[in-house]
Amino acid sequence: MKITVVGAGAVGATCADNIARRELAEELILLDIKEGFAEGKAIDMMQTASYLGFDTKIKGVTNDYAATADSEVVVITSGLPRKPGMTREELIGTNAGIVKSVTENILKYSPNTIIIVVSNPMDTMNYLTLKTSGLPKERILGMGGALDSARFKYYLSQELGCSPADLNAVVIGGHGDTTMIPLIKHATWNSIPVTKFLSQEQQDKIVAATMVGGATLTKLIGTSAWYAPGAGTAAMVESIVRDEKKLISCGVALNGEYGQSDISLVVPVVLGKNGWEKIVNFDLSEAEQAEFNKSADAVRNMNNVLEL
Numbered sequence: 001m002k003i004t005v006v007g008a009g010a011v012g013a014t015c016a017d018n019i020a021r022r023e024l025a026e027e028l029i030l031l032d033i034k035e036g037f038a039e040g041k042a043i044d045m046m047q048t049a050s051y052l053g054f055d056t057k058i059k060g061v062t063n064d065y066a067a068t069a070d071s072e073v074v075v076i077t078s079g080l081p082r083k084p085g086m087t088r089e090e091l092i093g094t095n096a097g098i099v100k101s102v103t104e105n106i107l108k109y110s111p112n113t114i115i116i117v118v119s120n121p122m123d124t125m126n127y128l129t130l131k132t133s134g135l136p137k138e139r140i141l142g143m144g145g146a147l148d149s150a151r152f153k154y155y156l157s158q159e160l161g162c163s164p165a166d167l168n169a170v171v172i173g174g175h176g177d178t179t180m181i182p183l184i185k186h187a188t189w190n191s192i193p194v195t196k197f198l199s200q201e202q203q204d205k206i207v208a209a210t211m212v213g214g215a216t217l218t219k220l221i222g223t224s225a226w227y228a229p230g231a232g233t234a235a236m237v238e239s240i241v242r243d244e245k246k247l248i249s250c251g252v253a254l255n256g257e258y259g260q261s262d263i264s265l266v267v268p269v270v271l272g273k274n275g276w277e278k279i280v281n282f283d284l285s286e287a288e289q290a291e292f293n294k295s296a297d298a299v300r301n302m303n304n305v306l307e308l
C-alpha cells in the first residue's frame, strides 16, 4: 500500500504521523512545495520509528510528483489556513488554484487513486476536484464531517460528563461556521437519545459550540487546528485501506440524495476499499431538511465563484 499526503504543514504532517503510527501503508510520500520542508518532516517522523515501533517508510519530497506514482490514496492538505477573524470561504482565491494544480499533477502519476480533500473551503474544493479530475465520484471525498462529528462528541461529552467513545453523534451539511448541521435529535449515548439528559439550553449551547469549533481554535492558536483534523483524515484513510466499511460523515457528490444534486456536501457514507461505497439516508425532519437546503444554497454560491 502506498499513500501520498500533499502539504507537509500542520494538518498534512499530523495526518502522516497518524498513518505511520497505525501502519496503514508500507510507503508514505509527503510532498510540499517549500524546498526541503517535507524531507525534514519525513526524517523527523522516521526518527520516531524506533520508539513507536512502526514499519511505514516515510519519504519527503519537494514537488516531485514522480515519487507519488501509483499511490492508492492521496490526501490533499496544501493551501492556506485561515487566521483569527477569517472565514474558511475567504481562502478560496488562493486555495482553488493550489488544489486544482495539485490534483492535475497527482493524476499524471496515479490516474486511478482515491483523493481525500482537506484544504478549505472544503465543500467547494471537493466540488472543484469532482469537476476537474475526471475520477469516478466514489473516489473523491472531502474531510470535514469526520472532524465536526468528533467535535460534536467532545462538546456532548463535556456537558454529559461521559466518554466521547460512548456517543454516536453526526454532523452533516457543509464544513462552514454557518453551514454545518450537528444532528442533536439523532445523537445517542449508548443508544439512549442525548436529548433525554439535556435541557434545550444545553442542546443549543452544544450545537453552537460545534458549529464554531474551528473558529474557536483558530482564535486560541492563531492559525487553524491540526491534531483532530489529522486524526479525522487518518480515520478515513484507515477505513478505506483496511476496507473497514465504517460509517463516517464525508463530503461527497450528491445525485438526488438528501434532495440535492450537482454539489458536494457532508453526509454519512460507508468507506471501504473503493472509496465511498454507499450514502446512508437519515430521514431528516422537515426542519433538518430545510437547514440542509439552506447550507446547500450557501455552498452552491461559493461553488459558483469557481472558474470551471
Ligand SMILES: NC(=O)C1=CN([C@@H]2O[C@H](COP(=O)(O)OP(=O)(O)OC[C@H]3O[C@@H](n4cnc5c(N)ncnc54)[C@H](O)[C@@H]3O)[C@@H](O)[C@H]2O)C=CC1
Pocket: 006, 007, 008, 009, 010, 011, 012, 031, 032, 033, 034, 037, 077, 078, 079, 080, 081, 082, 091, 095, 098, 101, 102, 117, 118, 119, 120, 122, 143, 144, 147, 175, 223, 224, 225, 226, 229
Ligand atoms: N477540512 C478540514 O476539516 C480542515 C481543513 N484545513 C485546511 O487545510 C489546509 C492546510 O492547513 P494547515 O496544514 O494548517 O496549513 P499549513 O500552512 O501548516 O500547511 C499548508 C502546506 O501546504 C503547502 N503548500 C502550499 N501550496 C502548495 C502546493 N502548490 N503544493 C504543495 N504544497 C503546497 C505549504 O508549503 C504548507 O507547508 C488549509 O486550507 C486549512 O484551512 C485545516 C483543518 C481542518
Ligand SMILES: O=C([O-])CC(=O)C(=O)O
Pocket: 081, 082, 088, 120, 147, 213, 214, 215, 218, 224, 225, 229
Ligand atoms: O477552522 C479552520 O479553518 C480549519 C478547519 O476547517 C477546522 O478546524 O474545522
